[in-house]
Amino acid sequence: MAKQAYSRRDLAFQLHEVLQVERLNRFPYFKDHDRGSIDLVLDTAGQFADQLLKPLLTELDRQEPQLVDGTIRVHPGVKDIVHRFGQDGWINALFSYEEGGQQLPGTVYNAAVFAMQATNYSASVPPFLTLGAANLLRSFAAPELTAAFTPHMYAGRWQGTMALTEPDAGSSLSDISTSAEPTEDGYYRIRGQKIYISSGDHDACDNVVHLMLAKIKGGPAGAKGISLFAVPRQRVAEGLPNEATQPEELISNDVVTAGIYHKLGCKGAPIAHLMIGGDGDTRGYLVGEPNKGLSYMFQMMNEARLAVGVSAAAIGTAAYYAALEYARARPQGRPIANRDVTQPQVPIIRHADVKRMLLFQKATMEGALGLLLQCSYYMDVARVGEGAEKERAELLLDLLMPIAKTYPSEMGVLSTSAAIQVHGGAGYTTDFPVEQFWRESRIHPIHEGTTGIQGLDLLGRKITQHGGKAVGLLLEEIQATIASAAVVSELAPLAAQLTKNVGILQQVTGHLLGVAARDHELFLADATLYLELAGLVVVAWQWLRQARVAQAALPAAHPDDQNFYHGKLMAAQYFYEYELVRAPGLAKRLQSANAVTVAMQEAWF
Known part of the structure; x- marks a missing residue:
């Protein structure tokens, strides 16, 4: 096991x-968080990771x-981890003081999550899923429903999930078949898998x-007829649970674990196949209004997409530090310019x-990581800001989300x-x-929207939304x-190179929008490559920001x-010399008239 999983200095x-x-403490909601408190959060996250998560990585x-x-059994250490996340206040740290939270900026929270997930990703999955589910309830559910479930979730006693995928409806959520039938008692009978x-x-x-x-049942067809429900695995006999509900008071809610998927990795967080309502007695509680479930779920999905990016960067970073440690310790060979075999080998x-x-x-x-923290900062401003500043942050965040999810996932x-x-x-x-x-x-290029879906989202929706206003703001x-x-003389060549590649991206975008007017299939055929090109330019922007700060700090640095x-x-x-140079090649492909993926026929494979 490597000694270091991430850089606290970075x-x-x-x-x-x-x-x-x-600077976020200019907003009243974050007024209590200065540099000292932020550093304390990061130090605490590091200690938590080292003491609780690191020993169980392998x-x-x-x-x-x-x-x-009928129950999935996990490593005994997971229970302690999940409960400690609750006891130490990590699950509801983003929420208000009135809810028992810390009103912590999401930017700081995601930095802390990054540290934990670099140390042991799969051990951190259950509590952070619970955070997303709890936030969905507090955002859209009736107060009595929120009060019934979230205290147990905040405390780490109850798990929260997002249950979307079905055997015949993966990414195509409009095709889900799980049904909900209203009853006179205020709940719905849920049936499906x-x-x-x-x-x-x-x-x-x-x-x-x-x-x-x-x-x-009886609602609109397709995505317009999707509603959101809170469906507990176990329930109290009648009514809703409360904060004082004890485990012995719970009875089955007819949610059966039919199977477990044995995964390639992330094995500390099990994945279940659920059968719902086999005996006709699964009670679900409507969250918000009927037929608005997909719009509600997009909140959790967007949060999850940013979280996937953080997770991917965390694991990729842990791999980097493991490789760095090994490369420093492993002797092999001699310098190219000096192959004297009588000399000792070099690391x-x-x-x-x-x-x-x-x-x-x-x-x-x-x-x-720079892009993810930038998006987290936009999310904080969108959450508590006002007026034009809030709108700007919302537009930038929405535009960058497909890249923030995909670039770390693919490069991870x-x-x-x-x-x-x-x-x-x-x-x-x-x-x-x-x-x-x-x-x-x-897993990260797959879940919470595959890379292909993110490409379609960016090129097919985000670029043209609001008349392209978000693109203008990003520029x-x-x-x-x-x-x-x-x-800055040392950085001027990088600035010029980024200027050139921003121009390339703009040219490609204009070309593709012209294609869209005459052939929509061809327009989106290489959306994944467009996403890759945009990712290169956006991360190059982040590196220029980091380089500018580093160059300014270097002369007086300790x-x-x-x-x-x-x-x-x-x-x-390195990024500009080895990575950004791929942009012109992608641009050439995206502007080519050879529509090979559209023209290819199934029988020719």
């Missing part, structure tokens, strides 16, 4: 030096959950509350190709793969953690960074910080 740099996150992977007598439900059942909690999509980190792989990991993951897979390559054959064994990191990273942000960097800032500047150069 978190401080990104939050305080680049984002200046303490054990949770090796000791898979099992379905025993759900698959791939993360933490949908486990013995580390007393109950599970599913935020479930279903269609009320592999001195070989240029190994440095290339490590720089790839550093550049992609620290760039991804490549980062963990590079970590295995640095280890050589040792990386392909269970003696080192990088093979586990690769397996755990592979303003990027141009402001370019202008501030262009006057000797201990000199290496850190030099590392930042070299990673920025």
